[in-house]
Amino acid sequence: MSGRPDPDDATDATLRAILVDVTGLSSVRAAALGPDSGLFGALPELDSMAVATLLGEIEERFDLTIADDEIDGSLLETFGALLAFVDAKRAA
């Protein structure tokens, strides 16, 4: 995992909120997501279209751009990996 070890709380909260909006996950389930919780491949709601929506919302709400070559399997494997990625992008 890359990025700072302790992601900013606001980033964490916003990312959970985006996941709720895109997947329809209850906020209880979203709050229970840990660093190792699986996303793409683990949440049935997250198909390729939903992942594209998720990435678009991340770009929109954090005002950042995700390059196509940054999107690989490991990015969306776990909540922790995605959070670290967003946190590193925001710090850059």
Next chain:
Amino acid sequence: MIARWPCSGAGGPVDELAVAFDRKRRFRLLVVPPLFEEMNRTRRLLVETLRRLDAGGIDGFLPDLPGCNESPQRFEDQSLYAWRAAMAQAARHFAATHVLAVRGGALVFPVILPGWVLEPVKGATILRQLLRARMLAAREAGVDEDMATLLEVGRTEGLDLAGYRCGPALIAGLESARAEDEGQIEIRQSDLGGGGALWLRAEPGEDAAQADALARRIIESIAA
């Protein structure tokens, strides 16, 4: 409830359908839906909003975009130009006095009518999301597709995106289209009471509070 309206169509005149609440009242709202999957995800919200407007004394019309829903036309033949022309025809047919364009609908709504745009989105943003979804699906299947190459093919031959066969004209149109604005009032998702945007939701949902808020905003400002 379901009304027909005449549309020029790529292969000649056809009848398209619309959800209609028509009691020949003074204010008549045409709703131009979002494009692609967002149209399905917001359909309940928009029909529920029309029901509330009907109760509030406003006629409402939600036409199918040609090639979508119950349309007899092929999706492949559509372009932003064709959708724009069709929505103008629907507005004339139903004698709409106002328009509500939602998301990508803001790329094709009749700008001559006063009204509202809900969270308008650029064509390039829509296209990028569709291309990404295709790339991700291909990668899952073990095929590496490159966005730039896909786009190049799309511009000349068209492209299958998220289950929609998009013709080259639609791809080219989306690349450069920006939401039009002739003074229509912009409504943000945050104005609808704080719930999440339903067009983001992977599985379509509904939200009575959002339909209430959207209808209320229109009722309050339509006569102003």
